[in-house]
Amino acid sequence: MRPFALSYARPAVKSATETPYTYDATRQLNVLSDGRQATSSRAVLMATGTTASTAGSKTHFDD
Amino acid sequence: MTVLVLTCEEDLTADTVVAVLHDLGVPLVRLDPADLPGRVHLSADYGTNGFHGYLRTNERMVSLNSLRSVWVRRPGTPGTRAEERSTWLTLESEQALYGMLTSTRARWMNHPAAAGQARYKPWQLHIAQQSGFTVPATLITSFPAVARQFADTYQDLVVKSVSGKHPDDPPLVLPTTRISPDADFTAVAAGPTLLQQHVRKGADIRLTCVGGHLFAARKEADLEEVDSRFAENGVWKPAEVPEHIRRSVAAYMTATQLAYGAFDFAEDANGTWWFLECNQGGQFAFIQLDTDQPIAEAIAAWLAADPLA
Numbered sequence: 113m114r115p116f117a118l119s120y121a122r123p124a125v126k127s128a129t130e131t132p133y134t135y136d137a138t139r140q141l142n143v144l145s146d147g148r149q150a151t152s153s154r155a156v157l158m159a160t161g162t163t164a165s166t167a168g169s170k171t172h173f174d175d
Numbered sequence: 176m177t178v179l180v181l182t183c184e185e186d187l188t189a190d191t192v193v194a195v196l197h198d199l200g201v202p203l204v205r206l207d208p209a210d211l212p213g214r215v216h217l218s219a220d221y222g223t224n225g226f227h228g229y230l231r232t233n234e235r236m237v238s239l240n241s242l243r244s245v246w247v248r249r250p251g252t253p254g255t256r257a258e259e260r261s262t263w264l265t266l267e268s269e270q271a272l273y274g275m276l277t278s279t280r281a282r283w284m285n286h287p288a289a290a291g292q293a294r295y296k297p298w299q300l301h302i303a304q305q306s307g308f309t310v311p312a313t314l315i316t317s318f319p320a321v322a323r324q325f326a327d328t329y330q331d332l333v334v335k336s337v338s339g340k341h342p343d344d345p346p347l348v349l350p351t352t353r354i355s356p357d358a359d360f361t362a363v364a365a366g367p368t369l370l371q372q373h374v375r376k377g378a379d380i381r382l383t384c385v386g387g388h389l390f391a392a393r394k395e396a397d398l399e400e401v402d403s404r405f406a407e408n409g410v411w412k413p414a415e416v417p418e419h420i421r422r423s424v425a426a427y428m429t430a431t432q433l434a435y436g437a438f439d440f441a442e443d444a445n446g447t448w449w450f451l452e453c454n455q456g457g458q459f460a461f462i463q464l465d466t467d468q469p470i471a472e473a474i475a476a477w478l479a480a481d482p483l484a
Contacts, residue, residue: 115366116322117334117349124346135184137233140205141193142185151190157464160187 132156176243178478179230179281180205181250188460189248195475206232209251211268213258219275228275242281244478247290249456280482282434284474285455289432293455296339296369300450306426307419308450311441312372322360322370330356331373333401339452350402374449376441379403380414383459384424384436385473391416392462393442411465420448427453434477 133142133150142150150156178201182189189205196203206215210232219228219239228239253268254260273287285293292298303310314325315337326332335351342349353373360368382391393414396403403409416424428436437457440448459470 113362113365116360116362116368117336117366118342118347119362120334120352120354121342121347121349124341124348126346131185133187139197140180140203141190142187149190149194151187151194154464157187157460 131160133160176202176482177237177241178203179237179242179245179276180248181208181245182248183207183209183251186249188458189246191460191463191471192246192248192474192478195472196479199475199479201475201479204230204232204235204237206230207251208253208268208272209255211253211272212264213256217271217275219271219278226278228278239275239279242276242279243482244282244284244480245276245279246284246474246478247287247456282478282480282482284434284477286432286434290455293431293433293436293453294339296337296452299453302427302430303423303450303453306430307423308427309447310450311374314370315367316370317364317367319360319363322363322368325370326354326356326358326360329372331375332356332370333373335369335371337367337369339454353401373401374441374443376400376449377444378442379409380438380440380442380448381411381462382416382420382424382438382440383457383462383468383470384428384433384438385470386434386477387425388473389416389421389424390459390462390466390468390470390473392466392468396441411462413466413468417448431455435474 133144133156135141136143144150144153144156178196180189180193180203182205184207193203193205208215211217214232216231217228219226226239230237230239252265253272254265257264277287297315300310300313312329314322316322316325331353333351333353336349341347376396379394379396380391381394382389391414392411394403394409394411396409424438431453433455435455437454437459439451439454441451442448462468463470
């Protein structure tokens with residue numbers, strides 16, 4: 113028998129978003145292709161969704 | 176003295192704090208425990224001269240005795256990027272890393288013991304009640320008859336995950352979902368089920384607590400909306416924290432021994448804040464983006480403070 117709560121679950125939609133930044137081990141933070149900090153771009157923050165509330169709920173206990 | 180940041184590389188939320196620490200001139204080492212063993216190395220000895228140890232990642236090395244604080248942001252699981260992964264290797268790596276780090280005098284945001292306990296959502300409800308929050312009537316049960324009785328009493332209910340985690344095999348999402356009072360609860364016997372009185376909310380409240388600093392934000396909600404994480408509408412705006420909530424947050428943080436917590440409330444038509452949960456590792460950048468509240472600055476300041484005497 114399937115647990116009660118799972119009857120309300122729905123398939124996870126996998127985001128196809130490409131990460132437009134890379135980790136810079138020297139600076140210890142992520143940078144854009146032009147060298148700026150990735151967090152300096154509001155558009156990047158919004159587009160990647162890595163800072164959104166649901167980002168955590170899909171992969172971690174906390175969000 | 177150095178700040179140790181435990182998180183994955185792609186974590187932009189961590190970047191917001193790392194950038195502030197850089198601006199403050201505070202030395203820091205950022206690493207992902209998933210890279211132990213591999214790109215992360217460690218060593219500690221407990222000899223006649225006491226405890227000494229160090230960590231190395233890339234070209235950085237830090238003495239454990241020089242750590243001022245540890246920020247557990249979004250770390251990977253130790254051992255999971257090793258060439259020969261195994262449950263045993265993960266356990267060995269986890270014990271070595273966190274066992275060594277908890278031997279230091281560093282301040283923690285959050286301490287692993289406190290974080291582990293604080294993840295239990297049933298315990299959160301208990302501490303919330305003790306702290307004076309208004310908590311929706313909640314039932315966690317594997318008895319179908321008890322679930323039926325609860326539904327008869329409260330009529331308008333939601334179901335949510337007890338752990339807060341979504342099923343991963345296959346990958347599913349389990350939003351907090353409203354259920355019919357006529358629901359068939361037979362399947363409650365197949366797994367512990369969390370049912371909660373549905374709060375008809377006019378807004379969501381996210382209150383981020385950093386040390387003693389509180390940052391509250393409010394987002395209007397549709398009356399029919401249940402789980403705001405899966406709604407795209409609305410903008411977070413700064414909100415005032417009522418004095419009685421301030422006192423309850425202080426009591427909660429003391430009871431849980433947390434340095435950081437992200438509280439979720441549902442605000443009803445009367446303006447009552449109903450406690451839903453407190454995420455000890457909750458996201459904050461999405462709030463800061465909308466409200467310009469200086470949460471990253473507050474975290475950086477907490478991490479940069481002197482270690483325990």
